[in-house]
Amino acid sequence: MSPSESPVHAILGAELLLPVVVLDAVAAALPLGAAIRAGGLSSIEITLRTPSALAAIRALADEGDLVVGAGTVLTTAQAEEAVGAGASFIVSPGVSAKVVTWCRDAGIPVFPGVATPTDIQAALELGIDVVKFFPADVNGGVPAIKAFAAPFSDVKFVPTGGVSIQNLTSYLEHPAVLAVGGSWMVARPAIASQDWAGIAAAVAAAATVAVTARATAGRTPSGVAHG
Ligand code: 3PG
Numbered sequence: 001m002s003p004s005e006s007p008v009h010a011i012l013g014a015e016l017l018l019p020v021v022v023l024d025a026v027a028a029a030l031p032l033g034a035a036i037r038a039g040g041l042s043s044i045e046i047t048l049r050t051p052s053a054l055a056a057i058r059a060l061a062d063e064g065d066l067v068v069g070a071g072t073v074l075t076t077a078q079a080e081e082a083v084g085a086g087a088s089f090i091v092s093p094g095v096s097a098k099v100v101t102w103c104r105d106a107g108i109p110v111f112p113g114v115a116t117p118t119d120i121q122a123a124l125e126l127g128i129d130v131v132k133f134f135p136a137d138v139n140g141g142v143p144a145i146k147a148f149a150a151p152f153s154d155v156k157f158v159p160t161g162g163v164s165i166q167n168l169t170s171y172l173e174h175p176a177v178l179a180v181g182g183s184w185m186v187a188r189p190a191i192a193s194q195d196w197a198g199i200a201a202a203v204a205a206a207a208t209v210a211v212t213a214r215a216t217a218g219r220t221p222s223g224v225a226h227g
Contacts, residue, residue, distance in 0.1 A: 004130045004156065006109040008067050008089045011043050012158065012179035016172055016210035019186040019203065020045045020071060020160060028191050029056035033066050035196040036186065039203025045091050045181065047071040048078055054085045061086025076102040083108055091181075093134055095119050100126045111158055115139045120152050130156045130178055137162025142170045149176040165206055172213035180210075 012018055019036055023029060023046055036044055044066050046057050053070070060068045069089035070082030076098050079090050083106060090103050095112040103110035104127060113134035114120045123131050133145065136159035140147070145157055159171050160181035171180050185202040 004128075006089070008043060008069065008109050009130060009178070011067055015041050015043065015207065016179045016214065017041055017185070017203075017206055018043055018045055018069075018158065018160070018179055018181035020047065020181045020183045021186050021191070022047050022049050022183065022188050023052050023056045024050055024188070024192065026052045026055040026059060028194070029059040030063060031194065031196050032186065032191055032199065033060045033063060035199040036203055037065055038196075038200040039185070040207045041203055043067040043069065044186075045069045045071040045089075046087075048073060048082065054081060057082060057087050058085040061088070073099060075099065079103060079106075079108070079110075091132055093132075095122045095126070095131075097122070097126060100128060113160075114157075117148065117151065120148060120155060124152070124155070129154055130158065132181065133157040133159040135161025136171070136180075137167070141167070142174055145171070145174050145176055149174070165202075165209060168206065168209050169213040169216075172210055173217040175217075 046053050048070055049072050057068055057070055060066055068087055070087040071091040073079050073090045073092050079099050079102050089109040091111045092099050093113040100110050100112055111132045112123050113132040114123055156178040157176055158179050158181050163180045163182040164184045171177050185206045186199055190199050
């Protein structure tokens with residue numbers, strides 16, 4: 001299996017969205033997961049930015065309703081802990097050869113973050129052709145992806161950082177975008193106030209916009225152009 005043919009790559013290519021979560025309370029993990037499912041998505045990235053993150057990954061992975069990944073993974077020790085807790089994919093803000101190599105050796109899909117052509121080449125040298133573009137908005141957004149796609153025609157991007165329901169369509173219309181990631185649909189204040197119905201509605205709204213964006217661009221959800 002090539003590194004870009006894992007189940008999580010297939011889900012992202014089909015659903016076009018990756019909810020990125022900063023979770024303050026472990027108790028919120030399962031209701032949040034249920035809200036994401038109710039909104040129509042089946043993956044989640046839990047960032048290792050809070051003391052609750054690993055326990056939340058474990059709770060959601062044990063429940064088995066979502067494909068659960070760990071984000072903000074900076075070290076191989078964190079990757080190992082996250083996978084031990086049940087994470088089935090790893091996301092990093094940058095390209096760490098150590099983290100990518102650890103994941104590849106463990107058979108775990110990994111999305112290193114890139115912001116420059118040098119980063120993309122580093123990822124390619126490590127055998128990775130689906131990368132997180134981070135932070136997407138402040139690094140040029142869609143025009144940057146257009147520019148990257150010329151020399152790196154086989155690379156797919158998961159732009160994250162500053163993506164919202166307002167600019168989602170413009171990202172998804174570009175054929176080099178596999179999916180977009182973001183916290184707007186699983187906002188920290190909404191989680192804190194246990195607004196599960198609101199989160200499910202935000203996820204559903206994003207999913208509708210995503211599918212419409214792809215249809216308008218004349219492409220199937222898997223990213224394959226028609227005709
Ligand atoms: C990430 O770690 O990918 C970002 O913090 C998510 O960015 P956003 O909060 O702007 O969506």
